[in-house]
Amino acid sequence: MSRARSMSGTIPSMETSHDNLKDNTIIIVLGASGDLAKKKTFPALFALFRQGFLPRDAKIVGYARTKMEKDDFEGRATSYIKGAAEDKEIANAVESFKLTLSYVAGSYEDGAAFDGLTKHLDEIEAKYQSKERNRIFYLALPPSVFIPVAKNIKEHCYNSKGGVNRIIIEKPFGKDLDSARELLNTVKQYWTEDETFRIDHYLGKEMVKNLLVLRFANVALGAAWDKNSISNVQITFKEPFGTEGRGGYFDEFGIIRDVLQNHLLQVLSVLTMERPVSFSAEDIRDEKVKVLRCIPPIERSDTLLGQYVAANGKPGYLDDTTVPPQSVCPTFAATTLWIHNPRWEGVPFVLKAGKALNESKVEVRIQFKEVTQGIFKDIARNELVIRIQPNEAVYLKLNSKTPGLHTRAIPTEMDLTYKRRFLETKIPEAYEALILDALRGDHSNFVRHDELDVAWKIFTPILHWIDGQSGPRPHPVQYPYGSRGPKELADFMAKYGYKRS
Numbered sequence: 001m002s003r004a005r006s007m008s009g010t011i012p013s014m015e016t017s018h019d020n021l022k023d024n025t026i027i028i029v030l031g032a033s034g035d036l037a038k039k040k041t042f043p044a045l046f047a048l049f050r051q052g053f054l055p056r057d058a059k060i061v062g063y064a065r066t067k068m069e070k071d072d073f074e075g076r077a078t079s080y081i082k083g084a085a086e087d088k089e090i091a092n093a094v095e096s097f098k099l100t101l102s103y104v105a106g107s108y109e110d111g112a113a114f115d116g117l118t119k120h121l122d123e124i125e126a127k128y129q130s131k132e133r134n135r136i137f138y139l140a141l142p143p144s145v146f147i148p149v150a151k152n153i154k155e156h157c158y159n160s161k162g163g164v165n166r167i168i169i170e171k172p173f174g175k176d177l178d179s180a181r182e183l184l185n186t187v188k189q190y191w192t193e194d195e196t197f198r199i200d201h202y203l204g205k206e207m208v209k210n211l212l213v214l215r216f217a218n219v220a221l222g223a224a225w226d227k228n229s230i231s232n233v234q235i236t237f238k239e240p241f242g243t244e245g246r247g248g249y250f251d252e253f254g255i256i257r258d259v260l261q262n263h264l265l266q267v268l269s270v271l272t273m274e275r276p277v278s279f280s281a282e283d284i285r286d287e288k289v290k291v292l293r294c295i296p297p298i299e300r301s302d303t304l305l306g307q308y309v310a311a312n313g314k315p316g317y318l319d320d321t322t323v324p325p326q327s328v329c330p331t332f333a334a335t336t337l338w339i340h341n342p343r344w345e346g347v348p349f350v351l352k353a354g355k356a357l358n359e360s361k362v363e364v365r366i367q368f369k370e371v372t373q374g375i376f377k378d379i380a381r382n383e384l385v386i387r388i389q390p391n392e393a394v395y396l397k398l399n400s401k402t403p404g405l406h407t408r409a410i411p412t413e414m415d416l417t418y419k420r421r422f423l424e425t426k427i428p429e430a431y432e433a434l435i436l437d438a439l440r441g442d443h444s445n446f447v448r449h450d451e452l453d454v455a456w457k458i459f460t461p462i463l464h465w466i467d468g469q470s471g472p473r474p475h476p477v478q479y480p481y482g483s484r485g486p487k488e489l490a491d492f493m494a495k496y497g498y499k500r501s
């Protein structure tokens with residue numbers, strides 16, 4: 001059970017002494033030879049280690065099929081840690097971090113291999129002082145092996161002698177409603193909801209976490225947060241690179257499954273949910289589910305699909321040798337969601353995401369309604385922009401009087417750019433925040449099973465249409481690599497009342 005403690009100006013924490021792992025903990029990274037482990041998981045574990053956030057004397061064990069000597073594994077696990085070459089303190093910390101690492105090679109299907117892993121865990125734990133032993137299993141693995149691994153670690157590596165066992169799973173959680181239900185239900189046979197932490201790393205991003213505070217700790221914003229004040233909302237994800245090297249994975253999923261159905265829908269749910277009764281994980285997730293249930297499945301007429309083609313010396317999607325020739329997989333999608341509840345009825349929420357665009361940017365743009373005409377003519381709309389990355393910022397576009405003897409209004413900005421306002425503060429990586437939450441037993445920023453169910457209900461019909469399961473597949477429109485997206489996007493946005501300000 002969790003207990004909330006409130007302090008003035010702080011958000012109540014959800015820790016309990018039992019849930020919050022402080023000692024005797026092993027973090028087992030399965031798929032330790034892979035891309036996610038190297039680029040995100042190990043650097044996040046190092047950052048927590050260096051700042052003293054890992055449990056005392058925590059050990060980290062890598063597991064994968066690839067055979068590696070200890071030195072190779074240590075080199076791989078520390079290869080994405082930044083700053084060691086220039087900073088002696090970081091270099092020393094890396095050396096200390098290596099002392100926590102060890103590696104076991106083994107298959108994902110074979111129970112005996114997991115017995116080998118358990119033998120290694122038992123040896124580490126034999127040196128722990130108290131009887132309590134905690135094991136955190138982090139699955140940095142492709143979904144094809146989630147189920148056998150979840151089963152094998154439960155049957156062969158679960159510590160039932162006292163202590164906590166937790167499993168952390170990465171997206172994708174299925175490909176549609178049926179496959180997600182099958183995956184969730186199978187994992188549930190072995191792991192309880194309380195033991196399971198489903199990562200959507202967008203929930204660990206600083207600005208996404210800030211949404212709750214911006215919304216519910218500011219009366220001024222809260223008062224304008226509904227259909228009476230807001231004309232339209234855009235949630236945008238732009239990446240300046242294509243699927244280079246990941247085409248095989250991407251073609252099976254497409255941009256909607258890769259980004260919209262999870263990352264952008266999570267942002268939408270936090271942006272639009274009602275105020276939770278408390279900051280407990282269940283209260284927050286109850287509200288997210290409630291608002292998602294008010295969203296009907298996406299209409300084809302509310303969707304624009306695109307695929308990038310070669311331009312500016314960069315290859316097109318179909319030039320990637322790992323992509324099937326003739327693929328009509330969308331690498332860009334814009335789609336509009338409607339929330340049928342009293343707060344949001346009639347407000348379009350446009351979710352847009354694309355690969356190989358002109359810039360790297362993720363932002364929420366809330367465009368307010370026109371001021372009543374009469375004393376003003378052609379005056380710009382207010383916009384509140386929450387820039388999630390890069391260069392985190394919140395800014396409000398306001399009309400202000402031009403200084404001087406004339407009374408003229410000009411659009412200006414009230415700007416909270418984090419780099420300027422919080423000079424000394426290091427913004428944690430999403431994975432640091434989420435691994436720490438998992439160690440603390442706080443589920444608030446992890447995806448609950450019913451959130452996934454309702455998310456797939458919204459997206460499955462349009463995905464089946466795109467996959468060609470109910471009639472011919474739509475052909476995405478083309479856009480040049482490095483552009484702002486399909487040229488049809490401007491008309492699409494205008495359809496939902498967006499006006500450039």
Ligand code: NDP
Nearest residue numbers: 031033034035036037064065066140141142143170171172
């Ligand atoms: P990888 O393809 O790098 O796979 C991780 C490891 O799993 C590999 O090193 C390999 O280890 C093993 N593996 C790979 N393919 C198979 C297979 N077909 N059957 C059995 N084992 C296999 O994946 P990532 O590290 O990129 O991703 C891991 C998970 O994280 C995925 O679910 C992905 O969707 C998710 N994710 C990844 C992100 C990223 O930036 N990479 C971002 C967000 C989520 P070995 O052969 O040694 O056993």
Ligand code: BG6
Nearest residue numbers: 171201239258259263362389430
């Ligand atoms: C992953 C997607 O979930 O998120 C990738 O699979 C995408 O395609 C990535 O590039 C974006 O994450 P971030 O943190 O770089 O915005």
